[in-house]
Amino acid sequence: MDNMYIGVDLGGTHLRAAIVNTETGKLTGLKQIPTLAREGHDAVIARMAILIEDVIHEQQIDKTDIGGIGIGVPGVLDLERGIVLFLPNLAGTWPNVPLKKIIEEKVGIPTSLLNDARSMTFGEWKFGAGQGVDTIACFAIGTGIGGGLVINGKLHLGIGGTGGELGHQIIDFNGPPCGCGSHGCLEAFASGPAIAAMGVKAVLQGLTTSIGEIVDYDLNKITPKIIYQAAMEGDEIAHNIFEKAGFYIGIAVANIMVTIGPRKVVIGGGVAQAGDLLLEPIRRTAYERVFVMPREQVEIVPAALGPYAGLVGAALWAREQQSISTDGATN
Amino acid sequence: MDNMYIGVDLGGTHLRAAIVNTETGKLTGLKQIPTLAREGHDAVIARMAILIEDVIHEQQIDKTDIGGIGIGVPGVLDLERGIVLFLPNLAGTWPNVPLKKIIEEKVGIPTSLLNDARSMTFGEWKFGAGQGVDTIACFAIGTGIGGGLVINGKLHLGIGGTGGELGHQIIDFNGPPCGCGSHGCLEAFASGPAIAAMGVKAVLQGLTTSIGEIVDYDLNKITPKIIYQAAMEGDEIAHNIFEKAGFYIGIAVANIMVTIGPRKVVIGGGVAQAGDLLLEPIRRTAYERVFVMPREQVEIVPAALGPYAGLVGAALWAREQQSISTDGATN
Numbered sequence: 314m315d316n317m318y319i320g321v322d323l324g325g326t327h328l329r330a331a332i333v334n335t336e337t338g339k340l341t342g343l344k345q346i347p348t349l350a351r352e353g354h355d356a357v358i359a360r361m362a363i364l365i366e367d368v369i370h371e372q373q374i375d376k377t378d379i380g381g382i383g384i385g386v387p388g389v390l391d392l393e394r395g396i397v398l399f400l401p402n403l404a405g406t407w408p409n410v411p412l413k414k415i416i417e418e419k420v421g422i423p424t425s426l427l428n429d430a431r432s433m434t435f436g437e438w439k440f441g442a443g444q445g446v447d448t449i450a451c452f453a454i455g456t457g458i459g460g461g462l463v464i465n466g467k468l469h470l471g472i473g474g475t476g477g478e479l480g481h482q483i484i485d486f487n488g489p490p491c492g493c494g495s496h497g498c499l500e501a502f503a504s505g506p507a508i509a510a511m512g513v514k515a516v517l518q519g520l521t522t523s524i525g526e527i528v529d530y531d532l533n534k535i536t537p538k539i540i541y542q543a544a545m546e547g548d549e550i551a552h553n554i555f556e557k558a559g560f561y562i563g564i565a566v567a568n569i570m571v572t573i574g575p576r577k578v579v580i581g582g583g584v585a586q587a588g589d590l591l592l593e594p595i596r597r598t599a600y601e602r603v604f605v606m607p608r609e610q611v612e613i614v615p616a617a618l619g620p621y622a623g624l625v626g627a628a629l630w631a632r633e634q635q636s637i638s639t640d641g642a643t644n
Numbered sequence: 645m646d647n648m649y650i651g652v653d654l655g656g657t658h659l660r661a662a663i664v665n666t667e668t669g670k671l672t673g674l675k676q677i678p679t680l681a682r683e684g685h686d687a688v689i690a691r692m693a694i695l696i697e698d699v700i701h702e703q704q705i706d707k708t709d710i711g712g713i714g715i716g717v718p719g720v721l722d723l724e725r726g727i728v729l730f731l732p733n734l735a736g737t738w739p740n741v742p743l744k745k746i747i748e749e750k751v752g753i754p755t756s757l758l759n760d761a762r763s764m765t766f767g768e769w770k771f772g773a774g775q776g777v778d779t780i781a782c783f784a785i786g787t788g789i790g791g792g793l794v795i796n797g798k799l800h801l802g803i804g805g806t807g808g809e810l811g812h813q814i815i816d817f818n819g820p821p822c823g824c825g826s827h828g829c830l831e832a833f834a835s836g837p838a839i840a841a842m843g844v845k846a847v848l849q850g851l852t853t854s855i856g857e858i859v860d861y862d863l864n865k866i867t868p869k870i871i872y873q874a875a876m877e878g879d880e881i882a883h884n885i886f887e888k889a890g891f892y893i894g895i896a897v898a899n900i901m902v903t904i905g906p907r908k909v910v911i912g913g914g915v916a917q918a919g920d921l922l923l924e925p926i927r928r929t930a931y932e933r934v935f936v937m938p939r940e941q942v943e944i945v946p947a948a949l950g951p952y953a954g955l956v957g958a959a960l961w962a963r964e965q966q967s968i969s970t971d972g973a974t975n
Contacts, residue, residue: 389936448802462903464795471779471905475937478902483933485816486895494935495898564817567826568899571809572793574802602814604825605720606806 319365320628321384324348325403325456328361330368333628338440340621342372350404362419382416382424383631385432385623392474395426401492402456425634429623430459431468431477436626437579438463441617446576450569452479453582458500484564502561505584508537511554522550541587555590563598570603570611581616650696651959652715655679656733656787659692661699664959669771671952673703681735693750713747713755714962716763716954723805726757732823733787756965760954761790762799762808767957768910769794772948777907781900783810784913789831793904815895833892836915839868842885853881872918886921894929901934901942912947
């Protein structure tokens, strides 16, 4: 029973929670409810607490048998104080919300927070595509582009847990504005919205593509998924959009290869569901642009755990944090 | 006596060696001879062995009192086999030269190799500008741009010791060709030769600058040092060249801040002797372009050990490697 932790994923559209066996990676009692972020952080956190209680109750487990709760949060955190500083991709502001403390008070189980892309990285390293090597980099391509690093078998945190923001590497110093406030970041070039914008532009330019047709010319409905669908049906313009996105991501992968020298680079997140359409140009670009290290020794692989990697990683993180407090060591 | 190691620096113009007290960082018996790289690797290595013997002899030290030799090498190495794979900035090719083995045979002391910028990083972290924190990034701005990372108190190696190549981050995917074979790398924008080329261009364009005058219009003589001299005399064009170089380096520093979250970024190498002229735009750019981490907690500082940082770091590295072999542990 020692290995049971609760993993929680605070997503833009869904709250998910499950019991994670941190020894095997197995999930039980997975439940999912809408986040309803617009109702504000108090409401979202209240719903999260109820969700956690429901998971525990349905599985008929005693709370004292649960080692801890880990929450993957899509934003900037103060890990030491358990506070949410900044949630750029969630509606409603979360100014200095002490999420750790609130959940601990409501549920009565020690709680740890971790950035969602770092959670995914940790999950993929332990039980997914990053298994078996000591150093990996992980890209999470979605509404934003997150990331994480495992270095010599340890999740790399950096100052306050903010290291691993691989999506905010500047790949063109004159590039377009990024949501973060800088410009030319990978995220500004290849996030889900940036890919959708390439589709919209192609339609508006009158290029020969089925992208517009698929959404009945309601341009707001163009998403990476729609463009993927067009590409799968042989649409060359749609194919080229993923080529471009893959090129941009490949440049950032090349940068991580020369700076970190990882054994594996894991590509995950919703947009990565495009599979080889995206992975092939990522690999090609990265291998073409790296010379100062043995690039052939770096595997560039798709994530393996799907949408639950973050939840698993957050639970693993909670276990690591709880064992640190039990040992009496400080962080 | 346990702390005495020999540090060697294989530079493009000079071979340097000294005895390093790895407990205090103190150098004794420093000697320097010309590298004469054009004579080929056999000749250079023979001279290196004699230099090491001379240092030991002059200090009247018994070889058995020396823990090991560490050699900082300006190129790509196979650390495990102690082989030099690629020396881009040294005349003559060094194809798979087993430098470690040759020196061990000639001198009879266990020898370790380390890339010169990683050596400098390790030296600066232990005894220089990077002291007192657990995670640093170090840029060595010279003929090329090298780098290194110390992560959680350990020199980061990556695959085969090739991690930390901070100068080969791509900061503009459409940028100019780099000596490494890629293009748009930081090195292509802000190495010593790239800075000199900006000076040459300014003169050829007929801009109002004293750079040409200083070298009597022998454009081959324009170096970063000459441009620095002009800037110090109030030359605005020369000043702007360092502004530009600092901007490019600042972008790469911003990238390392978001990916690693280091406590300190150390700027060293010959070109960094320009001091605030270069540091000021580096700091300004990095702080302006980082949003997703607490940038104010990152100190961007000049290197402190000067040209001997590499030699000190190589000796420290030799100690670490020797203690690993003594423990019987594998790498």
